[in-house]
Amino acid sequence: MPEITFFGRNPTKGLDLPSVLKISKKNQMKAKLTSLVLVFCWVASEVNAQAPLVLQSLDYTENPVDIPNPDRGPYRGRWQRVATHFGTTPEVDHLVPVDAHDVLFHGATLVGLATLGTVEGDDIEETQFFNGQNISPNYAGGTGVSALPSISFMGFDLARFSSNAFLSATGALAYQADGLFEDPVSGAPRTGKTQPLTNYALDYIRGLLQKVRDGNGVAFVKFSYDGNGFNYLEPSRYPHLNLREGLIHGPEPAYVTPNNPSAMCDVPGYTDKDWIEYHLWQLKPIFHEFEDIIMCVKTGMLGPWGEQHSSPMALDPEANKKLFDTFLDVVPDSRLLLTTQRVFLSWYNLTYGTTYTVIDSIPVPPKGSPEARWGYFDDSYGSNYTNSGRYRTPDDRYRFFNWIHSQNTMTQIEGGIGDNIFGHMPGAILEAQQFRITAANMRHGNYSRWSDFIYNEANVTTPVTFPASASETSPPFTGPTKTAIFDPVYDGRNGLEYMRDRFGYRLVLREAKASEWVERRGTLAFEGKIQNVGFGNILNRKNVSVILKSKAGSNAYIARTDLDARDWLADEGGNGRPDNTAAWRDLNFSVAMSTLGDVPAGNYDIYLKINDPKEKSTNKRCIRFANKGNSWNADLGANLIGSTTVR
Incomplete structure (x- = not known):
């Protein structure tokens, strides 16, 4: 019988099958076939052998x-309070240019002295959390706790593409004074011009997202028509002027005004879309091209800063539904869409013919459904019990975050750490767990409320009684009493270190x-x-x-x-x-x-x-x-x- 070698070994060598099996010569062929079966069984057992x-x-x-990781953690944000020819503004988005002649505006993106024209790609460098002080010129630091963000905040202001959007705070103030959309002396426009996004603008957006890809971060993307808050005058920004706080004008190009007579797109073949739908349709290829580095998309577009409040369109349920439907179409379904409770509730009721008034009445969305793509952004996290009117009572807040928690989605916060039970430790730990906080702007809010907290068992496990009424200061508090769980790994450190590491x-x-x-x-x-x-x-x-x-x-x-x-x-x-x-x-x-x-x-x-x-x-x-x-x-x-x- 010829030798057969498997893996350098011959299991039949020295085996005389006729003598061993005591069979006749007539049946030797049958015996050899049997030996081959044994050999292959042996080979199979060797290949399939399992080591311990x-x-x-x-x-x-x-x-x-x-530990910086994608899709979670702190991000730096773009914040400044310095005088520029655009006017003073606390939050800064990239002001997207129409062409090469437009002045770029990126705001104060560096820690330390604020500078204009700095783009970087984008904010991925070690930064200290803000303590709420030294606003100008340094709008960062003071807590002694640093982080290396892995999220790039990529806010894009499309004000130049809307005749309703002011291009500077200076222009907005002048409009408030004389009601004119153009400077009466120079004739210079104070607003953008409703038009399609130019190829130059689209390439500009691609270029900034490519900077993120070239780095080692992911992009938290937001588009709006008032990313710098020029349509919403805040008296605190101009203490020398007697200003009323509120929206000057609806910034959206789909809002009819004397300066913007039509909401509908006039591009041949697309006249069935309004201008917001058309702009998002133009952005659709970019969302897909950069799907690999986009963490999530904030559904902005309505209201000042894209925060979906105050403007007529932001308060219109039909406009909310159309906006959310458009985002569902243009953004890859692998990515979450961050919006507000009110916008989502409007979309859900109009989509499914329901009349829910509180969000926890909505069944938890099944996986793969459009509503399962919803995440939450909170631009004033914990600023007060009712969160600047976003909830009617603290009970609404509890019902909302319990639903958010059950949905297993994410919450992004813009800081605004409140001087209350929700903002102070250890109540802030319980809030963060329930809201499933994933991302936080480390340059907005007084994070010293967390860094000053010594993380030890006695402090962490101090019972917290939450309020049951809208009163922030008047006892008795009759809401639920809860206790946070102490993690011995962080014993002796401060609360901000714990929170930084637990985001997402x-x-x-x-x-x-x-x-x-x-x-x-x-x-x-x-x-x-x-x-x-x-x-x-x-x-x-x-x-x-x-x-x-x-x-x-x-x-x-x-x-x-x-x-x-x-x-x-x-x-x-x-x-x-x-x-x-x-x-x-x-x-x-x-x-x-x-x-x-x-x-x-x-x-x-x-x-x-x-x-x-x-x-x-x-x-x-x-x-x-x-x-x-x-x-x-x-x-x-x-x-x-x-x-x-x-x-």
Whole structure:
């Protein structure tokens, strides 16, 4: 019988089948066939042999430091209070140019002295949280707590494309004085001009988003027609003038005024769209082109700063529905749309023929439905109990954030840390957990209310009694009494450090067991546990891939797993303690070695890589675990989870 070699070994060598089986010569062929069956059974058993799973020598404890990750955390925002030819403004969006002759306006994007014309790409540098003081010229810092943001705030002001939008605070003040849309002396327009977005404007927007892609951040995108608040005069910005606070004019080009006689687009073939719909249709290719780096889209477009309040269109339910429908169409369905409770309620009632007056009456949206794409932005987080009129009573607030929590969406806040139970620790912890706060503007609001708080068990577990009426100051408070959960990992640090690290998701590897060895044609097995200790969850789909990297060289082999990182949910009760094993989620996978390619025999480290399915780079915007130890490989953009031997 000829020798048969498999993997360098011959299982039949020295085997005399006729003598062993005591069979006749006539049946030797049958015996040889039997031997081949035995051989192939042996081969199959070798290939499918499973090595024992071995606990890996890793540090499974959390490191209480800033871990920048995509789609979550603090962002810098664009804030200034300096006099410019555009007028004084506290919030700054990129004023999109019509052509090369337009003066660019980016505002104070650097920490320290405010400057005009600074673009950077965009705000991804270490920054200290603002303490509410030293507004001019320094609008940042003072808390002693820093973070490296991974979110770029990309606000685009389309004022130059709306005849209703003022181009500067100076022009708005002059309009208030004489009621003219043009300067009576120079004839210079005080507003933009309703028109299509030019190719120059679209390329400008692409260029700034490309800066984000070239960096290592994601874009929080907002478009509006009054991104700098020029249509809404705030007396605090001009203390020397006797101003009434409020909207001067509706900034939207779909709002009919003497300066904007038609709401409808006049471009041939698109006259069925109003100007807002047409502008968003023009932006649709950009939303899809940069899907890989867009974290979410704020549905702006209506009202001052795109905050969807005050203007006639912002208060019109039909306009709210049309706007939200348009965003649902133009933004890839992989991305959340941030809007307000009122806009979403208007859209839902008009879409489904309901008459809900409070949002928690709406059933929790099923996965994949249009309403499941809704997230919440809060431009004045915790400023008072009723949040500047956004809720009629604190009871409305509780009902709202309980619904938000059940929906498993995200909340973005613009600061505005209130001097009340919601804004101070430890009540702020309970609020953040319920609202699932994902992103926060670190340059807006008095964050010293959190940095001055010593995070220890006695302080954190002090019971908090919330109000049950709209009164902010008058006892008795008869609302619910709650107690936050103390996490010993942050014992002795300050509250702002804890909050900074808990925005959005935060992943800690708690256990890792991997195949001690694996055959080249076998299957690599891994079983582990991971804990999400953040306020929120991973909301955008991620690829979860395993990488084998040679310990003896630079060769690496990668294959997708069937894991879904969105399943790694935070504890519903906000318990991120390491001893809360009930909140440890399974991290189990098996990968056929053939899917990794032709992996040579040798010793390998096992890495887990988590990134967006459309990511174009090899190692940017990847999720890093918050474990102690040197387990992060920046070149791979992956986390070390063990080692194995391929043989």
